[in-house]
Amino acid sequence: MTNTLKVSVFILIIVAAIAGFASMIPQLESPAPETLEISGELSGSELANLGQTVFESPEAGCLACHALGREGLRGPDLANIGATAAERVPGQSAEAYIHESLVDPCAYLVEGYDCLMPQTLEQTLGPDKITALVAYLQSLGGEVTVSLAAQENPAEGQPAPSGTQGTTAEEIFASAGCVACHTVESLGVQGVVGPDLSTIGSHLSADEIRQSILDPDAVVAAECPVKDASGNLTPGPCTPGIMPKDYGQKLSAAQLETLVTFLSELK
């Protein structure tokens, strides 16, 4: 009986040790596709509540870098952004500043932070969720002024519907938002976040390029443009986690292959 008890305790210790180890390594979850529908007449607080859901969703990934009430891993504390937003850029309202920070995050950089935020949030989330996010961020210390009705009016200059358009490599490259981060000399585009792709075909095979599009963090490029203290771009290490991971869903198979072929021919 003593041996049976010893063996039982031994087994429990082994199982606990393995489960403990499994709980200590990085915890990643694969979310279900976002099914949040934002439509109709919503009050500011209702829109802000929906925005909070978006903010906390893995699809938006805000919490990967930002935090509330403390400094985030890579981005500033957003606990009081609704109040401070109006003071950031002279002449720019809180609503306009927050919107710009989401769709063009490098237009204004908070002191002490680099341009690391993905510039493709608009394509990933679409205009409704961006509006909800603006409402939520405004509600953090400020007053919600944004509404769905405003973003439905093209005159307001809101973004076009999300989704990757185009059939040629150049159209797909632009529509998918690659131009926001990457430089390709032959297309005349210059990004300042991701690695230069002008001669990518001479460094990576087609399979490696495909992998980089579908799972950008599987192998992270060694060299990316980084701003030095004086604001000049110099070669530096690339940061994992910046490039969106949902191109497998956003691009059709034909678009993906067109893009892969185009990039592999850049030598």
Next chain:
Amino acid sequence: MAVRSRIKSTFAWMFNRKALITGVVIAAVWLFAVPQAVFAQDGGPAAYRALPFISSRVAIWITSQVHLMFAAFMLGVPLFALVVEFVGFRSGDRRYDDLAREFTKLVLIAASTTAAFGALFTFLLFTLYPNFMNQLSGVFLPTMVIYPLLFFGEIFTLYLYWYSWDRLSSRERKPWHLGLGLLLNLFGTALMFTANAWLTFAISPESGGRPLYDELGNFTGTVWQAVNNATWWPFNLHRTIANVAFGGAVVGMYAAIRFLNARTDEERAHYDWMGYVGNFIAVIGLIPLPFAGYWLGKEIYDFSQQMGVTMMGGFISWLWILQAMLIAVVFLSANYYLWIGMQRIKGGERYRGAVKWLLIVLTLGVLVWATPHNPVVTSEEQALIGGAFHPLLGVLGVMSAKNTAVNLMILATFLSFILYRRSGKGDPVPFRQHGVSARIVIGVTVLICLILAGSPAFYVLREGLTEPSRLVRVGLTVLHGLVIILGAILTFRDRGKLAQWLILGSAAFVVIFFGIYGYSVDAITRIGFSVYQVLAVLTALISVTVIDIYLFKGAANIGSIQWGKMPERSQYILILLAVTFTWLMGLMGYARNAIRQHWHIYEVLQDTSVDAFSPTLGYASLVISVCVILFLALIGFIFWLGHLGERAEEVVVETVPIPLPAPEE
């Protein structure tokens, strides 16, 4: 009397009034609440239904995983029980026949629990996921009719195999009994392959490179195409090998517990031997398992790059670090058990010096294998290590280094086994004593190894040596082949030991060379190198084993194995091996379901339930742990029940020490 008092003490809680009342109240609440909650749901068509207190996914997860653990045991053990019985028949050694019988007894008493969990799993699937099961049964209806027939065939044959053991025990009738054992395994294998078809179809609904659904979601294939889907065969192979290894490990644990509770030296000797055989089978199964895993991984990549990338570089990527740690525990345990075992063999002390070198190779292998390539780091940490990857560890975390590490670990484990095997042996026997048949066997072995190792190089040669890496592949294959031929010639000239070292050295050289060379070529070429590494190791294993058999066949015993003279810690190693293996099986269950992400049938039928997300490894580890504990508790209980009916004189043992050759011969 002893049995009665043990039963009484075990069920003593039943005589405690408070405990009894509490138990009855809990049972009554459960029996009342569950049907209430289930029947309260809408009886109409539903995509999903729910259970009270537990999520549908967790209920299915636990039931299926525990069922699979029992099923793996039930399918794996008869495979090696048949082999052991055959060895007993050929050698005339009664001990092997008794051992095979004891293995079969374990299967027999586990059969009903396997079936019960299988039935519960099926009921839960049809109840909780009706849409999914409607889709699956629509495709697989004919196989779902065949499946119960196969199950009946398996159970019927199992009973026939068990109850006819005495009647068919004579030399003349034994082949009939072996035939029944073969039939039992055929039924079991067919049963597993059928269930594998359903599972793999959900992962890869494609056959021969052609999708089996049209754009509107209509099934356009045949039943056979659905069965013979993209991952069916690699999955069948992987599971068959894993079942054998798992069965060996669980049998080893059973023997270890019986050893620890043994009251006589005879019992200890018997269960020491049984534990050794269990460990031996587990290791034999473990060695080819990574190779089968590579094939499965390749087929998954071929089916869907997105799924492959999710598996190796996406949210599941950290799972492989955990898997590497668990396999490392299994490798180290199996080796450590052999090293302890060498201490009970006079003559084993000659090889004690080699142990530290083997341990160094295994430890370095583990460290490399468990190195993550792309750690999650903050910008400050990244600045500290000077980039996204650690300057040293980043290099070790890639497949070139990992493939090299795992192949060297396999070679080291094999070397441990070879040293254990020759521990009690004297000098090798001159080869000429074995006659012409031995030369023929060695010649055929060399031929098989040359064909195995040479086939990929042949294809490369046929396509032309258009680049340096192709020349290297062919050149190293030719070199390794020449070493194997030289090994055969040296063996014929009584230099078999030298031949073994040369072949093992050649395999290690091929593995290390391709490991280093892999850093200077593109990814596709690098992945292709793993085939040459694997084949160099496999051919070394085959040829060195055959040479070793003839080297020591008929050699003088300088020290017999002192069965039963094992320290208690060795038995805890067997238990560690089995528990780790069981947990590993649970982890792989999570992996194969998680790669489908939010799809019931990948990219065909979406999971729209509340459990559509794939949970984290930490959460999965809790569910897996529950499954492991449940399985071990249940199998421990049914083995204990089986042991209750066992009369002391039924334990067939030899006296200690048993002056017989090691069981692997």
